[in-house]
Amino acid sequence: DAKTTQPPSMDCAEGRAANLPCNHSTISGNEYVYWYRQIHSQGPQYIIHGLKNNETNEMASLIITEDRKSSTLILPHATLRDTAVYYCIVLSSGSARQLTFGSGTQLTVLP
Amino acid sequence: GAVVSQHPSRVICKSGTSVKIECRSLDFQATTMFWYRQFPKQSLMLMATSNEGSKATYEQGVEKDKFLINHASLTLSTLTVTSAHPEDSSFYICSATWGGGYGYTFGSGTRLTVV
Numbered sequence: 529d530a531k532t533t534q535p536p537s538m539d540c541a542e543g544r545a546a547n548l549p550c551n552h553s554t555i556s557g558n559e560y561v562y563w564y565r566q567i568h569s570q571g572p573q574y575i576i577h578g579l580k581n582n583e584t585n586e587m588a589s590l591i592i593t594e595d596r597k598s599s600t601l602i603l604p605h606a607t608l609r610d611t612a613v614y615y616c617i618v619l620s621s622g623s624a625r626q627l628t629f630g631s632g633t634q635l636t637v638l639p
Numbered sequence: 640g641a642v643v644s645q646h647p648s649r650v651i652c653k654s655g656t657s658v659k660i661e662c663r664s665l666d667f668q669a670t671t672m673f674w675y676r677q678f679p680k681q682s683l684m685l686m687a688t689s690n691e692g693s694k695a696t697y698e699q700g701v702e703k704d705k706f707l708i709n710h711a712s713l714t715l716s717t718l719t720v721t722s723a724h725p726e727d728s729s730f731y732i733c734s735a736t737w738g739g740g741y742g743y744t745f746g747s748g749t750r751l752t753v754v
Contacts, residue, residue: 626673627734
């Protein structure tokens with residue numbers, strides 16, 4: 529599975545959009561981009577995933593570049609409860625293989 | 640949908656004793672489950688993959704005789720930490736796939752402290 533690169537930490541003001549980048553330059557054609565987050569001392573929570581089109585759900589939007597080598601997770605109106613470690617993971621969907629977690633991005637939403 | 644229930648959430652045990660952690664899929668059948676371990680300020684590390692009705696596959700460096708995994712039904716997997724020692728103190732998290740491997744749901748985790 530392709531490796532991902534994320535900044536170790538980011539801050540965001542409450543109410544503003546949080547844009548979390550992820551590089552996955554070695555992604556292959558059948559690999560999806562998944563985003564999970566982990567609030568302290570809890571299990572990871574699914575946010576969104578996509579293949580090549582931009583995706584949006586009630587939690588976030590996922591923007592994938594045309595060459596699919598990078599993506600951005602957007603939390604449109606960050607709240608204090610969005611403070612968490614965000615993980616970008618690339619995986620061949622449908623394979624039932626494990627999710628491999630990198631170090632993620634610690635997002636801190638500031639009041 | 641796709642809820643995974645993990646128990647207990649916290650457990651303290653004495654060194655040398657064994658501890659069992661349960662992971663249940665509540666509204667779906669989990670053919671494959673994964674067990675992770677997370678030390679403070681570190682990311683999740685996969686320990687093993689379990690498939691219903693067969694032996695678990697352990698990652699390199701994980702002692703299969705110490706971390707016993709049983710996945711006897713499509714809704715229940717258990718991890719037993721045998722002869723626990725203080726260095727086994729960690730946050731243990733289970734995960735299950737659903738939707739033919741398109742979705743992954745995680746339990747809420749178990750904080751194990753060995754004293």
